[in-house]
Amino acid sequence: MLLKFRIDRSLSDQYSLNATELSSQLSNLADVLYILLTIRYLYFLLQSLKPNPQAAFAKIVVRDGARE
Secondary structure (H helix, E strand, O other): OHHHHHHHHHHHHHHHHHHHHHHHHHHHHHHHHHHHHHHHHHHHHHHHHOOOHHHHHHHHHHHHHHHO
């Protein structure tokens, strides 16, 4: 009975340690995903601020077509 208690206790200690490590790893993963999403958001924000030459060309074509 005492041996079984020691085995159960050592297993529970091992599982609690693994749960702590897992929690730490998930927290690190969440931080990495947050950083990647922030970088992706900033990239798309900068892309939207950059002038688009195709859109300018389309405006010129529409204006020229209206003149004719």
